Amino acid sequence: MTEGRAISDLILGTAGHIDHGKTALVEALTGTNTDRLQEEKARGITIELGFAALALDTGPTFGVVDVPGHEAFVRAMVAGAAGMDVVLLVVAADEGIMPQTKEHLAIVELLAVPAMVVALSKCDLVEEEWLELVEAEISETLEPTAYRGSAMVRTSASEGTGLDELREAIVDAASRSRRSAADDLTRLPLDRVFTIRGTGTVVTGTLWSGRLRRDEKIRILPQGLDARIRGVQVHGREAGEATAGARTAVALVGDGADREVVARGSTLVVEDAWTPTWMLTVRVRMLTDTGWSLEHNQRVHLHLGTAEVLARVALLEAHAIGPGGAGWVQLRLEEPVVGRGGDRFVIRAYSPVTTIGGGTVAESHPPKRTRLTSEERDALQALAAGEPEEAIAAALELADWAGVDRDELAVRTGLRPAEVSASLDRLGPQNHIQAGGRVFGPRVADEARARILLAVEAAHQADSLLAVVSTAAARGGIPAWVSGELADAVLTRMTDEGLLETADGGVRVPGHRVELSADQEAASERIVTLLRDGALGPPFLSDFPEEVRARADFRPLLRRLHDTGEVRQVAEEYYVAAEELDAAIDRVRSTLGGKGRLGPSDFREALPVTRKHLIPLLNHLDGLGITLRTPEGREVPEG
Numbered sequence: 001m002t003e004g005r006a007i008s009d010l011i012l013g014t015a016g017h018i019d020h021g022k023t024a025l026v027e028a029l030t031g032t033n034t035d036r037l038q039e040e041k042a043r044g045i046t047i048e049l050g051f052a053a054l055a056l057d058t059g060p061t062f063g064v065v066d067v068p069g070h071e072a073f074v075r076a077m078v079a080g081a082a083g084m085d086v087v088l089l090v091v092a093a094d095e096g097i098m099p100q101t102k103e104h105l106a107i108v109e110l111l112a113v114p115a116m117v118v119a120l121s122k123c124d125l126v127e128e129e130w131l132e133l134v135e136a137e138i139s140e141t142l143e144p145t146a147y148r149g150s151a152m153v154r155t156s157a158s159e160g161t162g163l164d165e166l167r168e169a170i171v172d173a174a175s176r177s178r179r180s181a182a183d184d185l186t187r188l189p190l191d192r193v194f195t196i197r198g199t200g201t202v203v204t205g206t207l208w209s210g211r212l213r214r215d216e217k218i219r220i221l222p223q224g225l226d227a228r229i230r231g232v233q234v235h236g237r238e239a240g241e242a243t244a245g246a247r248t249a250v251a252l253v254g255d256g257a258d259r260e261v262v263a264r265g266s267t268l269v270v271e272d273a274w275t276p277t278w279m280l281t282v283r284v285r286m287l288t289d290t291g292w293s294l295e296h297n298q299r300v301h302l303h304l305g306t307a308e309v310l311a312r313v314a315l316l317e318a319h320a321i322g323p324g325g326a327g328w329v330q331l332r333l334e335e336p337v338v339g340r341g342g343d344r345f346v347i348r349a350y351s352p353v354t355t356i357g358g359g360t361v362a363e364s365h366p367p368k369r370t371r372l373t374s375e376e377r378d379a380l381q382a383l384a385a386g387e388p389e390e391a392i393a394a395a396l397e398l399a400d401w402a403g404v405d406r407d408e409l410a411v412r413t414g415l416r417p418a419e420v421s422a423s424l425d426r427l428g429p430q431n432h433i434q435a436g437g438r439v440f441g442p443r444v445a446d447e448a449r450a451r452i453l454l455a456v457e458a459a460h461q462a463d464s465l466l467a468v469v470s471t472a473a474a475r476g477g478i479p480a481w482v483s484g485e486l487a488d489a490v491l492t493r494m495t496d497e498g499l500l501e502t503a504d505g506g507v508r509v510p511g512h513r514v515e516l517s518a519d520q521e522a523a524s525e526r527i528v529t530l531l532r533d534g535a536l537g538p539p540f541l542s543d544f545p546e547e548v549r550a551r552a553d554f555r556p557l558l559r560r561l562h563d564t565g566e567v568r569q570v571a572e573e574y575y576v577a578a579e580e581l582d583a584a585i586d587r588v589r590s591t592l593g594g595k596g597r598l599g600p601s602d603f604r605e606a607l608p609v610t611r612k613h614l615i616p617l618l619n620h621l622d623g624l625g626i627t628l629r630t631p632e633g634r635e636v637p638e639g
Helices: 022-030 038-043 071-081 099-110 128-142 163-174 374-385 388-402 406-413 417-427 442-462 471-475 484-496 518-533 554-563 578-592 611-624
Strands: 009-015 050-055 061-066 086-092 115-121 151-154 187-189 192-196 200-206 211-213 217-221 225-234 237-239 241-243 247-253 267-269 277-286 299-304 307-315 326-337 344-349 355-363 433-435 438-440 501-503 506-508 567-571 574-577 628-630 633-635
Touching (some): 009 022, 009 099, 022 050, 022 061, 022 115, 071 099, 086 099, 086 163, 099 128, 099 355, 115 128, 115 163, 128 151, 151 163, 187 200, 211 225, 225 241, 277 344, 277 374, 299 326, 355 374, 374 388, 388 406, 388 417, 388 442, 406 417, 433 442, 433 484, 438 442, 438 484, 442 471, 442 484, 442 506, 471 506, 518 554, 518 567, 518 574, 554 567, 574 578, 574 611, 578 611
Parallel strands (some): 009 061, 009 086, 086 115, 115 151
Antiparallel strands (some): 050 061, 187 267, 192 200, 211 241, 217 225, 217 267, 225 237, 225 247, 277 326, 299 307, 299 344, 307 326, 344 355, 433 438, 501 506, 567 574
8 A cells, every 4th residue: 555644544453363452442432332233242252343432632543343253153253354464363362372362453454454563451360371372372373474463451340451552552553554545446345234213324434545525426346336425434534535544434325326326345436447246366375274275166244344245265276275385366356346456355255255365456357267377377467566666567468459548557556646646657658558437457558569560561462553551451450359549549659769651541561562564554544544635524444445454454554644643533434534624613613603493404504424424424523512402403602
């Protein structure tokens, strides 16, 4: 993630085994009991996500997410862990590390929660010697993880001890946290949807990126529903807008406010660049101590953001991924999700349901892949973990001839729009080409250039009398399904670079000139003579003398005469000498200018030809604007 918001809005989330005192500790810190369901209060355990605000005298204001610890509610825990900036791992001093402690620890590490504080709870229940043993066990458990050396604070919610030290440790951990970006695309994964009388439908979540404002139009994905924001709350208080990192509640009106459709796992977005996906290319890391491997066509639970969907695994490398191993796979989803390059995810076994691994999204909207080539593997690695320019270059390489929509590059790479623009500028035109709102990589641009040049050269070779090649024929050098705008952009670049030159509405290889043989010169003169001798009524091409008409280069010679302006085409088989047509136009204007309601017979004096020639000739003059057809006949404008 990138810098972009003040440290005043961060998310603190709990993790830990059932009945280790997470909710009691949150209440001691914030004054809020996050157990809101009657069943939670009756059973004394957290079942659903709970929320509170933690305002400190110094340091940030935290939105606190209290997650359930029971193994039956891990799906709710994963939804709560998405978007955490600091995790508060709660370990009861009288029990120490327990199974859900380990699973929660694995989940927050897979999701790359950046900072951790360990709260040793219920310290009033045990002796000092036992406390030291539990602390040693915790340190040993954290040692192989990204959280080794995390601050550990002894606490007791019932006695109120250690709370000040815990607050200080949380503030210190927050200084090492990443920042979400308010100037990024807006994404709010929803973890609650409910109705308030007088307000309507309210959705809540942690605003991962961007900002939301009252009266703004939004969309709910993957359902594709439109809505408008009626009101915004941040950390439980009314606000004009919410920025990235804040616990946010949004009141909605419109189709997107339908509680029958919108639920946890949906995502609120603003920009059109966001689209649901049915497939993800990901780098997976399997947990070491679960005993699970990942095999081809295996069914798994995917947790991404607050969404949980079933998916099939397609291995992109030769072998199954064993415990502790890592590899590239494609997840083919049974329901669509909203994903982005760089997103972290968790996978759980289909049955029995247990956390087995997780990783990073490389391609959020990929084509279906099978075995990876070494080039594809390198590009995926750069897309998932490279510097901004490397990630963009990799996205363009993987997109091949399809290119990437310019606005979607921020979704594909996980970069902010401003970073995308700056990176494209740094890459320079030699490393990408933009056409029709899409961006293509240098390999595609180079191949398009080579194909177009080959098409132009082939056209010249096939027809030695072709002075220029039409742009349509030049475009035909690239695959037919590729955007024609790419061909136009490449043609423009080729003319700028001097690889081609434009002339007479087409293109040609620089220096290409038509050279006629003596025989062709004589044939051309014969064609012009035949047309001149016929004045406005020369023979149609099918009536030309056999020795002229049978030549293989008859029509190319005629086309060249047309291109040089010596003859004019009136209709498909009807040509006249240029000076004859010009003289006829002058006669029509001088004798009939300003007149209307004219029939074909009115043109006989100016156009002394048979009806066989007159009708196509009048149609040609209509096309030139010399004559105008009206319901009452033709008219000839003045001048």
